[in-house]
Every structure is written in C-alpha cells, then in structure tokens.
Amino acid sequence: MIDDLEFNGEELTRAERFDAWMDMARASIMPAKLTSDAPLDCDSLFDGAMLGPVMLLSASAPPLKAVRTPRLITADDPEMYELAMPYQGQGILEQAGRTAVYGPGSLMVASTSLPFESHGRLVDGRLAFTKFYLPRKMVPIPPDKVERLLATPLSTSEGMGALFAKILRNMVTDAASLGDSDRARLGTVVTDMFTAFVAHHLEEDSKLPPESQSRTLFLRVKDFIRHNLHDPELSADTVAAAHHISSRYLYRLFQENGLTVRSWIRTQRLEECARALGDPVQLATPINELALRWGFSHPAAFSRAFREAYGVSPRDYRMRQVARAVA
Structure with missing residues (x-):
C-alpha cells in the first residue's frame, strides 16, 4: 500500500520516462505482469493517495496491458475491488468469463482475487483514468454476488451512477489538500457509495446494513437539494x-x-x-x-x-x- 505518490514524466528524459512509469505502476498496484507498446517518449502523470484503507490512483498515461495470473494471486492478493473510471480513452477488461470495453460515462469493477487481463486504448491520442481500490472485507455484500458485476460496464449517466461518479471526481480534486482524518472520511464515503451502487444493480438495496443505507441516503438527499435550489417550494x-x-x-x-x-x-x-x-x-x-x-x-x-x-x-x-x- 502507498501513502502518497506522484509521478510526472515531463521531469524525465525521453529515455527514462517509460521505465520510470512501469516501475511506478508495478510498485503501486497489485502484482501483475505489465507490458506496453507505448513509445519511450510518452508523457505520463500519475498521482495516488490513501483515503483511510481505500487507495486512490489517478493517471494520464500510456496504455498498459496487465495480466494477473492464478500464480500471482496466490503469491500476493490484497483482496480488493478495483473501481475504474476513465475520463479519456477506453479500457478493456477480461474477468469471470466476460470481456467488456468501457469508456467515459461508465464504471468498471474488477477483483484482485480472480485472474484477469486488462489494457487501455488511446482515443484521440489520450488515455486518462482514476481507479479506487477498496478492501473486500469493507463491502457488506457476499463476494460471489459482487462477482456478477465484474467486467460489466455500469452507467454513470443518470441516477445513483451519476451521483457516484460526481463524488468520485470531487475526491480526485480534493484529496491532496485534506488531512488524514478527512481522507479517512472520504474512504468511508467511497465504500458506502460503492456498496449502494453494487446493491442497486443487484436489486438488493434493502439488504444493506442500516448505517450504510443511512449514509448513502444522506448523500443522495444533499445532491437532490443542490439540484433543486432554484425551486422556491423546496422544503x-x-x-x-x-x-x-x-x-x-x-x-x-x-x-x-x-x-x-x-x-x-x-x-x-x-x-x-x-x-x-x-x-x-x-x-x-x-x-x-x-x-x-x-x-x-x-x-x-x-x-x-x-x-x-x-x-x-x-x-x-x-x-x-x-x-x-x-x-
């Protein structure tokens, strides 16, 4: 796990950029076989922070191919869910017998405990994304049920998906300026929203712990109020x-x-x-x-x-x- 990390490829020579980017990726993410066809002079920006037990990674980088094998899982499994949100470009994920292509306007869930293959795809020469890693034990939904949503693009165009994506984007912006206690609070918010988001897609909202339902409802209520401030009858x-x-x-x-x-x-x-x-x-x-x-x-x-x-x-x-x- 990491505390805070930052990588800026512009600070390095062309010959150093690719190797430095690969080393950074290997050090900060769960063990996987990483390869890339990107040119050696690629530009890369990479930031990370810990939100309590939740890891936040944000990058504008060359596309990597990551392969996580059963052997690598046996050697080291942090038992986490990966939540990917692309801003530019596309991601491709193969896991749990499914293959999915996803891009802006969607979220993708993966598990570090199952083999997978993923890689990015440039669109208009760009690939930018944010990923959150949540401990599986913090999500009060049985893993076998969460696995139904692996490698399945989940829309963020409306409803709870739109609210979740908005909260995640704000966290990327705000995390660097916050202290440890506030970051830990944001980690709880991410976990609650992830849990509610997954439960919604599984149609099991009512089975969530009461405290998780309450915290998620509070976020939804505040978002509703912000979107209806113009209404004089709002009460x-x-x-x-x-x-x-x-x-x-x-x-x-x-x-x-x-x-x-x-x-x-x-x-x-x-x-x-x-x-x-x-x-x-x-x-x-x-x-x-x-x-x-x-x-x-x-x-x-x-x-x-x-x-x-x-x-x-x-x-x-x-x-x-x-x-x-x-x-």
Missing part, C-alpha cells in the same frame, strides 16, 4: 416526499450529521448567490434576479439572510468582489 416536506421517507426521518438524518434541513438549504442557496455576485460575467444581472434564480422569492428576506451570513449587503459584497477582480 423538508418536498425533499422527504421525493425520497419516499417521512419528514421526521429526514430531520433525524440531518441532526445525526449536526445539521438542520432548513439551514442547510439556506446555506447552499446563499453560497450560490455569493458565487453569482462575485462573477464578473453576471455583473449586469439584477441582484433580485440572481436571488430568485436560487430560490429566494422575497428580496427583503434574501437581503437579511445574506447580510447575516456575510456581514454585508448583497450590493456591497458584489462591489467588493468586482473591485478585487479588477485590482
């Missing part, structure tokens, strides 16, 4: 109804996380308004119109709430932000 009742739960349960869900539904909705709306007020492109848009766009239907109430949160009126805040932008 605890409408949020609860959209998720087929009682308002009382929704209140408890937020209380368990040290929040209230009403204040969290208001905070999210105010943050969006503040971003809009500080955007030079929206300088000509009336303040009341911006407020209405984010769910504040009463100008006076918006002005009071904004001043309470930011210490100045929306107009003064906008003037200060614009002054900073042109300074």
Whole structure:
C-alpha cells in the first residue's frame, strides 16, 4: 500500500520516462505482469493517495496491458475491488468469463482475487483514468454476488451512477489538500457509495446494513437539494416526499450529521448567490434576479439572510468582489 505518490514524466528524459512509469505502476498496484507498446517518449502523470484503507490512483498515461495470473494471486492478493473510471480513452477488461470495453460515462469493477487481463486504448491520442481500490472485507455484500458485476460496464449517466461518479471526481480534486482524518472520511464515503451502487444493480438495496443505507441516503438527499435550489417550494416536506421517507426521518438524518434541513438549504442557496455576485460575467444581472434564480422569492428576506451570513449587503459584497477582480 502507498501513502502518497506522484509521478510526472515531463521531469524525465525521453529515455527514462517509460521505465520510470512501469516501475511506478508495478510498485503501486497489485502484482501483475505489465507490458506496453507505448513509445519511450510518452508523457505520463500519475498521482495516488490513501483515503483511510481505500487507495486512490489517478493517471494520464500510456496504455498498459496487465495480466494477473492464478500464480500471482496466490503469491500476493490484497483482496480488493478495483473501481475504474476513465475520463479519456477506453479500457478493456477480461474477468469471470466476460470481456467488456468501457469508456467515459461508465464504471468498471474488477477483483484482485480472480485472474484477469486488462489494457487501455488511446482515443484521440489520450488515455486518462482514476481507479479506487477498496478492501473486500469493507463491502457488506457476499463476494460471489459482487462477482456478477465484474467486467460489466455500469452507467454513470443518470441516477445513483451519476451521483457516484460526481463524488468520485470531487475526491480526485480534493484529496491532496485534506488531512488524514478527512481522507479517512472520504474512504468511508467511497465504500458506502460503492456498496449502494453494487446493491442497486443487484436489486438488493434493502439488504444493506442500516448505517450504510443511512449514509448513502444522506448523500443522495444533499445532491437532490443542490439540484433543486432554484425551486422556491423546496422544503423538508418536498425533499422527504421525493425520497419516499417521512419528514421526521429526514430531520433525524440531518441532526445525526449536526445539521438542520432548513439551514442547510439556506446555506447552499446563499453560497450560490455569493458565487453569482462575485462573477464578473453576471455583473449586469439584477441582484433580485440572481436571488430568485436560487430560490429566494422575497428580496427583503434574501437581503437579511445574506447580510447575516456575510456581514454585508448583497450590493456591497458584489462591489467588493468586482473591485478585487479588477485590482
């Protein structure tokens, strides 16, 4: 396992890049036979971090062919699930008697405990991806059931898949700036979402542990709220109804996380308004119109709430932000 790693092929000579990239890949991923047809002068960027027990790897690199044999599994098996999310290019995975081609807009699950062969494919000369490695023991779904989804492209275009992909992308961006405790928390989020995502595809959502269901539901609720901030009628009742739960349960869900539904909705709306007020492109848009766009239907109430949160009126805040932008 790794703590943090970083590799930038631009810092090396052409003759050094390929060997350095291969050494990095071998050192950071489970044992596999690695080969590549990439040119020696290929550009490579490689980052990794530990999110508690979850490993995060992100790379823009030449395509590798990885073969994991029964012998290599016997020699060293970390007993993990690999979750791959490509941004550019394609991946090809052969495992559990299936072969799948996947690209942007999908996730792929593999297991380190079963033989596999995988390789990347350049599209428009690029291959970029993120992979997460989760300990199998942290996923409360029997391995034989998870294996039904191996080498099967899972869509991230809508619903839970879209939310999961969004969370994963944010983690790639945020991980480097976080401390150990926050990274460990993100590892729990990845594990919960992976578990819920797999259970959803297996149609076994109701069999998940209550704490995992609760944490996943909280993420889904917050995402729903963010996507509906523009609606003046957004409230605890409408949020609860959209998720087929009682308002009382929704209140408890937020209380368990040290929040209230009403204040969290208001905070999210105010943050969006503040971003809009500080955007030079929206300088000509009336303040009341911006407020209405984010769910504040009463100008006076918006002005009071904004001043309470930011210490100045929306107009003064906008003037200060614009002054900073042109300074």
